[in-house]
Amino acid sequence: MARISLEHIRHAYLPHPVDDADYALKEVHLDWDDGGAYALLGPSGCGKTTLLNIVSGLLVPSHGRILFDGQDVTGLSTEKRNIAQVFQFPVVYDTMTVFDNLAFPLRNRDVAEAEVKRRVAETIEMLDLGAWANRKARGLTADQQQKISLGRGMVRNDVNAILFDEPLTVIDPHMKWQLRSQLKLLHKQFAHTMVYVTHDQTEALTFADKVVVMYEGEVVQVGTPEELFERPSHTFVGYFIGSPGMNLLPVRLEGTTAHLDGHAVALPDAVAVPQDARVELGIRPEYVTFDPAGLPVTVQKVEDIGREKIARVRLDAHDIAVVLDEGAEVPADPRIRLDPAAINIYANDWRVDWGI
């Protein structure tokens, strides 16, 4: 287990990158604590798998260094880095039994057979695979095979980190939940450093202590699930996390007032934004309420999603989503209020801190 530091990592798949657009990873500078559970969250093509492969050593970054516990491992092969990786599709050795699959990484490292037996038995116990130990891996279900992939990492008790590349993609929904909680449990028990790549916010937020949100080859925010929800530092985070995403409204600032077309919205404090910046006010639909003293809107439609309702309303030319309790009704003269405490101001997509 190790602390992983990524120092100014940049990566381009092209041999001669010219400008930023050629880089799959623009610049990533991060520290992952020993024993932490991290999620890399972002849409397809944002560079999260590239970053993961750089950590595992399958890719060598064009620029930058990777340190494990302060030691430079940038040039080391995957095998020497001593990490484990679970892939999107379960990778098992079809012709081997479950037991032999788990023993494989140990036998390759010339571990004594008695020790192999002991460690594999432990891992089988841990992953609840006892009933299948002597079955061929081929015939097992996807979730069992994925457990075997994980087990091949866990069986080596000295791994520096376990990396997951969208490991639940091919798993049935009801098994997803089970596997995820088992993973969480294993993390609590053994405190491996775990990095989990996904584009599913639920997976990321439930698995990780800290979520790294990536967008177009950049890390846009690293934070706890709560931070990502309350204080998204980039409009992309606001939009990507939460369902529906954050409302973004173009505004003009004047002291502690934001002017939204003809309407004035009170802010908790003043902020300093650069001249000519594109300024937007962001607020989560959960913090928009119907209030007779608020801004007049027209209701477009109301979606009932079970536990709550989402009202799609229009304020002049702007679409706004409002989350309502299940029992609540949209008033006859709909007016909305934006909770000042939940407002964030964005200049050119990046969040600006309060105060001047």
Add this chain to the structure above:
Amino acid sequence: MGKTWNNRAWFMVLPVLIIVALNAIVPLMTVVNYSVQDTFGDNVFFFEGARWFREVMSSERFLSSLGRQFTFTAIILAIEIPLGVAVALAMPRRGFWASVCLVLMALPLLIPWNVVGAMWNIFALPDIGLLGYTINHMGIDYNFTNQPISAWVTVVLMDVWHWTSLVVLLAYAGLQSIDDAYYQAAHIDGASRWSVFRYIQLPKMKHVLTIAFLLRFMDSFMIFTEPFVLTGGGPGNTTTFLSIDLVKAALGEFNLGSAAAMSIIYFLMTLLVCWLFYTYTMKGEQK
């Protein structure tokens, strides 16, 4: 489930039945017919029962061509399958050179059999052929027209040249279907090159190799044109394989009865070996 029975649907199948009957069943039955009868001409036939079969099965000539046939097939399978896999493993997995290799590999397969035979005949001639001349020039006495060993070597070499590509292409297709994640996982698990082959590549190639094996078995077991053009079955009878022998019996000597019996035995053997091999390799696949 309420299945609809509509007997008129049979009429839809009728054209296919007629075509299959005319081009497969009727000729096959003719052979069966010949195999149990004898004739002295004038289209007069006598029923002979299993006499031809008994005669063929106990004839020295049939057994020795059968022996040559199995030897030949065993030799070319033992060379072509491992060689094909080795070549496929050595080919680049993507990019420009992968395409170049594929085209080069496909070339021998596009050449008609009799041309292959003629090509090798000229190529291997000891006096004017490039190969034959070179070998003799190196001090090795080589002449496929009158030395059994030379003839065998040439026939085997020709078949390997002609057909290894097929195994290569099939094995290559099998290798291409392996996701990169398998190699990456094996790398992480610290697997050796041999382990990667043994536990990832070979199992994933199993199906295509089964097909390659069956195709090469059937084709080589029925080989006719190439050795016929190259050696004509000689010197003596040393490269007279089953099909060459069969043609000699049927068309050369007009022994219709024994040739027909031979055809049927030949056909059943091919079928049996393929069936046994297929059932054996696919056993436990469903589990």
